[in-house]
Amino acid sequence: MKIAFFTESNYIGHVPRTLNDMRTDLAWVCALKASHIPLGHPIDESYDLGIVVIPKKNIQQLIQVDYISQIRKSCSRLATMQEGPHWYFQDYPLNHQAWFYNILMEMDFLFVHNEIDKKYYSGLTGKTCHVMPSLMIEDTLKDLPEPKRENVMIGGNFCHWYGGFDSYIVAQEFEEKVYIPSMGRKIEGEERMENLNHLPYMNWTEWIKTLNKFKYGVHLMRTHAAGTFALNCAYLGIPCIGYEGLDTQEICHSECTVELGNIVQAKQIAEKLRKDEEFYLYCSNKTKEKYKTFYHENKFKLTWNSRL
Numbered sequence: 001m002k003i004a005f006f007t008e009s010n011y012i013g014h015v016p017r018t019l020n021d022m023r024t025d026l027a028w029v030c031a032l033k034a035s036h037i038p039l040g041h042p043i044d045e046s047y048d049l050g051i052v053v054i055p056k057k058n059i060q061q062l063i064q065v066d067y068i069s070q071i072r073k074s075c076s077r078l079a080t081m082q083e084g085p086h087w088y089f090q091d092y093p094l095n096h097q098a099w100f101y102n103i104l105m106e107m108d109f110l111f112v113h114n115e116i117d118k119k120y121y122s123g124l125t126g127k128t129c130h131v132m133p134s135l136m137i138e139d140t141l142k143d144l145p146e147p148k149r150e151n152v153m154i155g156g157n158f159c160h161w162y163g164g165f166d167s168y169i170v171a172q173e174f175e176e177k178v179y180i181p182s183m184g185r186k187i188e189g190e191e192r193m194e195n196l197n198h199l200p201y202m203n204w205t206e207w208i209k210t211l212n213k214f215k216y217g218v219h220l221m222r223t224h225a226a227g228t229f230a231l232n233c234a235y236l237g238i239p240c241i242g243y244e245g246l247d248t249q250e251i252c253h254s255e256c257t258v259e260l261g262n263i264v265q266a267k268q269i270a271e272k273l274r275k276d277e278e279f280y281l282y283c284s285n286k287t288k289e290k291y292k293t294f295y296h297e298n299k300f301k302l303t304w305n306s307r308l
Contacts, residue, residue: 001308003034006071008055010038017139021203024226025053027135031297032304039067043074049308050075051111053083054103059096068106080104081111081132085223086120113226113246130307134226135300136235140205147213151177155219155229158190165273166220168196170241170263173270174216180206216273220266221246235290238282239273241266252290255283263298
């Protein structure tokens, strides 16, 4: 099957397996041996399937051009791939919300992040929806060292999108140093938080190699999207405390998953991971097994081929 992804990114062509900045969106293109074409760029070939990732920004500019009609001319079938949480478009002005919905209704089917998103978009549009699991291409991660793991990594900055404050509070229960990645929604003043150490911006391979040094993960993120932090932790065997509703969290870290807002239970799990070595090792080994069973690239390809 000849596949093309259409997104706001400005690269053209295929994604090599040795790419150091292999985010999930790039991993999909790579694993499917698909082509990538920026939205609005001329399309010189025909494809069996076109997958459109609708951008979250610059909507007023996007509305001016009928990109979907242009893409449809070159693709036998057309689908969207969810970008961000399923509710984000409802923060748009009403005409932009209608524009987003109309694009969904032009699709043959939809790809989504999580089972809960599948239920949402199926109900919203009446169309067939498939979960496209988050994915890691492991080629740049061969022979990772077995470090002496210590400290806590929380998964996102101090804003509603990432829920960093929830994660920070729970992370204190481990009585270890707490670290946090620098991300696009980093807010002013985070550096002044006690026992919070910011990592510099880094590419994906550097991130995984850095995360490999940590013992615990906490990502109490209310925004359910691709779930890459929980997935990265699972690949490395790092137990990650997180909220339910996110497939990578619920599947790979079932013993460390709590209902939305249940900080009490999250603290209890943190204390148990810290004090009960047997429980920690169980969670660590189990999450690596779950990654291999549900999220390895081979599983991704089998799932893809069975659906399409």
